[in-house]
Amino acid sequence: SGTASSTDRTLNLAVIPGDGIGPEVVAQGLKVLEAVLPQDVKLETHEYDLGARRWHATGETLPDAELERLKEHDAILLGAIGDPGVPSGILERGLLLKLRFAFDHFVNLRPSRLFPNTDSPLAGRPDIDFVVVREGTEGPYVGNGGSIRTGTPQEVANEVSVNTAFGVERVVRDAYERARARTAKKLTLVHKNNVLVHAGHLWKNTFDRVGQEYPEVSTDYLHVDAATIFLVTDPARFDVIVTDNLFGDIITDLAAAVSGGIGLAASGNINPDREFPSMFEPVHGSAPDIAGSGKADPTATVLSVALLLRHLGFEAEAARIDEAVTADLAERAGTTRSTQETGDALAARVAG
Amino acid sequence: SGTASSTDRTLNLAVIPGDGIGPEVVAQGLKVLEAVLPQDVKLETHEYDLGARRWHATGETLPDAELERLKEHDAILLGAIGDPGVPSGILERGLLLKLRFAFDHFVNLRPSRLFPNTDSPLAGRPDIDFVVVREGTEGPYVGNGGSIRTGTPQEVANEVSVNTAFGVERVVRDAYERARARTAKKLTLVHKNNVLVHAGHLWKNTFDRVGQEYPEVSTDYLHVDAATIFLVTDPARFDVIVTDNLFGDIITDLAAAVSGGIGLAASGNINPDREFPSMFEPVHGSAPDIAGSGKADPTATVLSVALLLRHLGFEAEAARIDEAVTADLAERAGTTRSTQETGDALAARVAG
Ligand SMILES: CC(C)[C@H](C(=O)O)[C@@H](O)C(=O)O
Ligand SMILES: CC(C)[C@H](C(=O)O)[C@@H](O)C(=O)O
Numbered sequence: 001s002g003t004a005s006s007t008d009r010t011l012n013l014a015v016i017p018g019d020g021i022g023p024e025v026v027a028q029g030l031k032v033l034e035a036v037l038p039q040d041v042k043l044e045t046h047e048y049d050l051g052a053r054r055w056h057a058t059g060e061t062l063p064d065a066e067l068e069r070l071k072e073h074d075a076i077l078l079g080a081i082g083d084p085g086v087p088s089g090i091l092e093r094g095l096l097l098k099l100r101f102a103f104d105h106f107v108n109l110r111p112s113r114l115f116p117n118t119d120s121p122l123a124g125r126p127d128i129d130f131v132v133v134r135e136g137t138e139g140p141y142v143g144n145g146g147s148i149r150t151g152t153p154q155e156v157a158n159e160v161s162v163n164t165a166f167g168v169e170r171v172v173r174d175a176y177e178r179a180r181a182r183t184a185k186k187l188t189l190v191h192k193n194n195v196l197v198h199a200g201h202l203w204k205n206t207f208d209r210v211g212q213e214y215p216e217v218s219t220d221y222l223h224v225d226a227a228t229i230f231l232v233t234d235p236a237r238f239d240v241i242v243t244d245n246l247f248g249d250i251i252t253d254l255a256a257a258v259s260g261g262i263g264l265a266a267s268g269n270i271n272p273d274r275e276f277p278s279m280f281e282p283v284h285g286s287a288p289d290i291a292g293s294g295k296a297d298p299t300a301t302v303l304s305v306a307l308l309l310r311h312l313g314f315e316a317e318a319a320r321i322d323e324a325v326t327a328d329l330a331e332r333a334g335t336t337r338s339t340q341e342t343g344d345a346l347a348a349r350v351a352g
Numbered sequence: 353s354g355t356a357s358s359t360d361r362t363l364n365l366a367v368i369p370g371d372g373i374g375p376e377v378v379a380q381g382l383k384v385l386e387a388v389l390p391q392d393v394k395l396e397t398h399e400y401d402l403g404a405r406r407w408h409a410t411g412e413t414l415p416d417a418e419l420e421r422l423k424e425h426d427a428i429l430l431g432a433i434g435d436p437g438v439p440s441g442i443l444e445r446g447l448l449l450k451l452r453f454a455f456d457h458f459v460n461l462r463p464s465r466l467f468p469n470t471d472s473p474l475a476g477r478p479d480i481d482f483v484v485v486r487e488g489t490e491g492p493y494v495g496n497g498g499s500i501r502t503g504t505p506q507e508v509a510n511e512v513s514v515n516t517a518f519g520v521e522r523v524v525r526d527a528y529e530r531a532r533a534r535t536a537k538k539l540t541l542v543h544k545n546n547v548l549v550h551a552g553h554l555w556k557n558t559f560d561r562v563g564q565e566y567p568e569v570s571t572d573y574l575h576v577d578a579a580t581i582f583l584v585t586d587p588a589r590f591d592v593i594v595t596d597n598l599f600g601d602i603i604t605d606l607a608a609a610v611s612g613g614i615g616l617a618a619s620g621n622i623n624p625d626r627e628f629p630s631m632f633e634p635v636h637g638s639a640p641d642i643a644g645s646g647k648a649d650p651t652a653t654v655l656s657v658a659l660l661l662r663h664l665g666f667e668a669e670a671a672r673i674d675e676a677v678t679a680d681l682a683e684r685a686g687t688t689r690s691t692q693e694t695g696d697a698l699a700a701r702v703a704g
Contacts (some may be wrong), residue, residue: 088545088546088549088552088556089545089546089547089549089552092546092547093546093547093549097547140492140511140513140547140548141547143549145513145548145549145550145551146550147550147553147554149517150553150554151557152517153517153518153521154516154517154518155516155517155554156514156515156516156517157515157516157550157551157553157554158512158513158514158515158550158551159492159512159513159515159548159550159551160510160511160512160513161492161497161510161511161512161513162508162510163508163509163510163511164506164507164508164509165501165504165505165506165507165508166505166506169505192598192601193440193441194440194441194444194445195441195444195445195449195492195493195598195601196492196497196511197440197441197445197497198497198498198499198509198510198511199497199509199510199511200440200441201499201502201509202499202502202507202509204440205503224601224602225601225602225604225605225606226605228580228602228603228605228606228609229605229606229608229609229614232584232606232609232610233609233613246544246547249544249547249576249577250576250577250580250602251580252577253577253578253580253581254577254580254581254584254606256581257580257581257584257585258584261585262581
């Protein structure tokens with residue numbers, strides 16, 4: 001096992017195309033990846049058959065042997081998982097979240113930019129360019145819930161949000177690092193510490209304490225409900241946001257909606273220590289309604305490939321993808337493109 | 353003690369003006385209430401000194417004796433609570449949430465309409481007219497959390513979301529009743545049942561089961577993250593939404609942002625059984641930055657008065673307020689109004 005970098009010239013990539021439009025957008029993502037990689041970097045891809053199809057066929061979500069094999073890769077590219085025939089929760093808990101937890105993806109990174117010519121309701125407003133650092137291994141996502149007297153009029157169903165000093169501090173620190181490296185150097189904590197007082201206290205205290213080590217970074221705090229308002233009315237106020245797993249889930253979909261739309265939202269499930277492979281995926285789902293029609297926009301997957309490259313140290317290549325997307329979106333406006341046409345256009349731009 | 357109705361001709365109202373802009377907007381709300389009430393209905397108001405001011409002076413949030421006295425009223429009108437000098441959580445848990453829990457306000461009702469001439473980013477888009485039925489007495493709001501090794505690197509802070517069949521069924525049923533009484537007759541459940549599987553299972557099962565009694569109502573389900581996207585891109589798809597306490601908190605602020613803005617968002621904390629007085633309040637906070645400047649928009653409070661009247665059976669009077677607000681907003685456009693001018697304009701309209 002190894003981690004790739006610009007000096008280690010093999011990129012050993014696990015690919016989980018998944019369901020619905022997953023395989024279609026992943027194909028374009030890989031096309032762009034191949035086009036952008038330096039000539040002397042060898043790309044090895046190994047495809048994993050995981051997702052709804054596999055579950056329907058075998059009942060398996062993520063067998064241990066496959067989890068072990070996945071560990072050997074430099075990174076994972078995932079398309080989308082799920083179809084309406086799988087009961088809610090099975091693939092989320094058994095595959096997607098299992099990977100995030102098993103590979104300690106404690107930084108769930110979700111950038112938002114207002115690209116040109118998107119049909120955002122905020123198009124034409126001040127620049128949106130922020131990144132959400134969503135905690136990925138704690139909160140109400142830990143699966144620490146249960147119910148008693150299930151199915152009876154006396155049922156009680158609980159869900160526990162677990163927050164540890166260890167888990168909060170490492171993600172808060174990561175967010176400060178990212179904020180310090182940016183131009184605006186501003187970090188906003190989003191929580192609900194007036195109601196979730198215990199978890200909120202831990203988050204806010206950690207945020208304040210770690211912040212003392214980053215005097216260059218200006219900080220503020222918003223309750224999650226207020227944050228949704230500002231995301232709509234004044235998204236330009238955000239630079240880096242750090243928040244818990246559930247709040248991060250909610251506000252990043254909203255952030256996608258007010259910037260380029262969910263078709264442009266990329267994400268990285270990152271293990272910054274590189275102990276385990278990080279996983280990159282578009283935020284959108286498997287969209288079974290348009291699967292196979294060639295209508296899916298692969299741009300979010302391509303942007304996820306840029307996050308992957310950046311994580312592995314290929315900064316210049318990542319930047320080329322970002323620029324290609326910006327340029328292409330400006331040109332695309334008003335035209336209808338197939339999945340493949342967009343992939344071809346982006347691949348041509350990054351190669352050229 | 354009694355509940356007012358159009359046959360019982362006294363309205364015995366508790367008023368909690370609160371902090372910041374609270375007293376200013378409440379004064380206008382009462383002005384409009386007096387103007388709209390039928391001549392033969394006697395309005396009695398009793399003011400309660402609760403909120404940040406009181407807490408700073410005495411350390412009290414809501415003494416038991418006051419809670420008992422509040423019970424005797426037909427309804428409560430609340431302005432806004434809080435100032436930056438009070439530690440987060442004290443007044444929320446000790447006063448606002450205490451009232452919601454003590455008076456079993458299990459229906460937290462929050463309508464969203466796109467009024468004319470508002471500066472919503474969605475202005476000019478299809479009509480927005482939906483209502484969120486937010487559960488008010490369960491979920492992560494129950495205060496069932498805690499931490500161990502607090503303040504140390506080994507701290508673990510938990511928050512428990514408690515959901516009961518009793519609590520979920522009554523609010524879901526209330527939402528179906530409201531949906532059936534509307535034109536579109538559509539009810540959307542918002543949850544996150546692919547991750548919060550136990551609570552999600554209880555909510556979804558209850559939603560489906562109770563729905564069998566309401567064949568006229570069409571239903572759908574959205575994950576909370578997806579719901580935030582639709583609230584921005586296609587809010588016209590919503591008619592009635594039912595959701596848990598925390599998700600409801602988040603999506604109603606967002607709903608306010610995409611419709612008229614938080615300055616127009618009204619809410620009712622309702623005990624539908626009328627065992628306890630219901631409480632009506634604007635969704636906005638105490639806005640200490642503009643307190644005393646006469647800039648606060650009292651419209652959300654006035655609309656909350658309409659909800660109060662509707663709850664007590666004064667449907668015609670409630671409708672007059674709604675119409676007055678619509679007409680006034682159309683006229684207001686582009687002008688700058690003081691708090692009092694808006695109150696006067698609305699009072700004149702409902703009286704006339
Ligand atoms: C599919 C689901 C488990 C997932 C999440 O809630 O994290 C998704 O919404 C996301 O944001 O990646
Ligand atoms: C002040 C706070 C406790 C409250 C809530 O979270 O319910 C507020 O945000 C609201 O929506 O009424």
